[in-house]
Amino acid sequence: MVLKEIRNQKPIIHCMTNYVVANFQANGLLAVGASPIMAEHFEEMADVSKITDALLLNIGTIRDSLCHSMIFAGQLANSLNKPVVLDPVGIGVSSFRQEFIHALLQKVQFTAIRCNASELATLAQIDCISHGIDAGVIDFSVTKTAMDVALKYSTIVCVSGETDYITNGFLLSEIHGGTKKLTEITGTGCLLGALCTAASASSKDVFHSLVHLHEEYKNIATIAANNCEGIGDFQADLLNQLKYKANEVLS
Numbered sequence: 001m002v003l004k005e006i007r008n009q010k011p012i013i014h015c016m017t018n019y020v021v022a023n024f025q026a027n028g029l030l031a032v033g034a035s036p037i038m039a040e041h042f043e044e045m046a047d048v049s050k051i052t053d054a055l056l057l058n059i060g061t062i063r064d065s066l067c068h069s070m071i072f073a074g075q076l077a078n079s080l081n082k083p084v085v086l087d088p089v090g091i092g093v094s095s096f097r098q099e100f101i102h103a104l105l106q107k108v109q110f111t112a113i114r115c116n117a118s119e120l121a122t123l124a125q126i127d128c129i130s131h132g133i134d135a136g137v138i139d140f141s142v143t144k145t146a147m148d149v150a151l152k153y154s155t156i157v158c159v160s161g162e163t164d165y166i167t168n169g170f171l172l173s174e175i176h177g178g179t180k181k182l183t184e185i186t187g188t189g190c191l192l193g194a195l196c197t198a199a200s201a202s203s204k205d206v207f208h209s210l211v212h213l214h215e216e217y218k219n220i221a222t223i224a225a226n227n228c229e230g231i232g233d234f235q236a237d238l239l240n241q242l243k244y245k246a247n248e249v250l251s
Contacts (some may be wrong), residue, residue, distance in 0.1 A: 006033055007033030010035065017194070019061050020187065054077070055085070057063070058190055062096075071103065083200035086110045115160070123231050156207055158214065175211070177205070181221070192217055196213060224238045
C-alpha cells in the first residue's frame with residue numbers, strides 16, 4: 001500500500017544527498033513513481049522548496065557549501081509544512097559530522113531520522129564501535145535508544161539492520177527478514193532514506209507508512225537476492241523489483 005500511495009501521489013522529492021548514491025536514489029524514486037530533484041546550491045533553495053513535496057538531508061559526503069544549503073532548505077521546508085527526513089550517514093566518523101548534525105537538529109524539525117544502529121548510538125551519545133559508515137559492534141538497547149531519540153527530537157526514528165526498528169517514542173515496530181546482500185553494495189540504506197521521504201510526502205499516517213515501507217523493502221530485497229547470481233545483478237534487480245511492486249499494487 002505504501003508504494004501505491006507514492007505512485008498515486010507522485011511526490012517531487014528534493015534530495016540533498018551524497019554523490020556516491022545520488023544516481024541510485026534517483027532511479028529508485030523514479031521506479032516507484034516519485035520525481036527526484038538533486039539541487040544543492042544555496043541560491044536555488046527558495047525556488048526548489050516551493051515546487052517539491054519533501055526534503056531528504058543525507059550527509060554522506062558533507063562539505064561546507066552543502067551544510068549552509070541543508071540548514072536553509074530544512075528551515076524552508078519546515079515553514080512550508082513539508083516533511084524533512086534526516087540520514088546521518090557516518091555521523092560517528094568525525095567530530096565535524098557530529099557537530100553539524102547537532103546544529104541541524106537544533107535548527108530543523110525532522111519528520112523522520114533513518115539510520116543504522118551505530119549512527120543511532122552516536123545520536124544518543126553512546127560509545128559504539130562502528131566500521132566506517134557501517135554499523136559495527138552493538139552492545140546497547142537499540143529499541144530503548146531509538147525511543148529515547150524519537151522523544152527527544154519529536155520525530156520518528158527508523159533503524160535499519162538485520163532487524164529494523166521504527167518508533168515515534170510511544171509506538172514501536174520490529175521488522176524482520178531481508179537479505180545480507182543489502183550490506184554488500186553501497187547505497188541501499190540511502191535509497192531507503194529516499195523512499196522514506198517519498199512515503200512521508202504521500203501519507204497522512206507517516207508512522208505506519210514507514211513501518212509498511214520497511215516491510216516491503218525487506219521483501220523486495222529478498223526477491224531480488226533470490227533472482228540474481230552476482231552482487232551487480234542484485235543492485236539492478238532491486239530497482240526492478242521496486243518498479244514491479246509499485247505496478248503490482250496498482251493492479
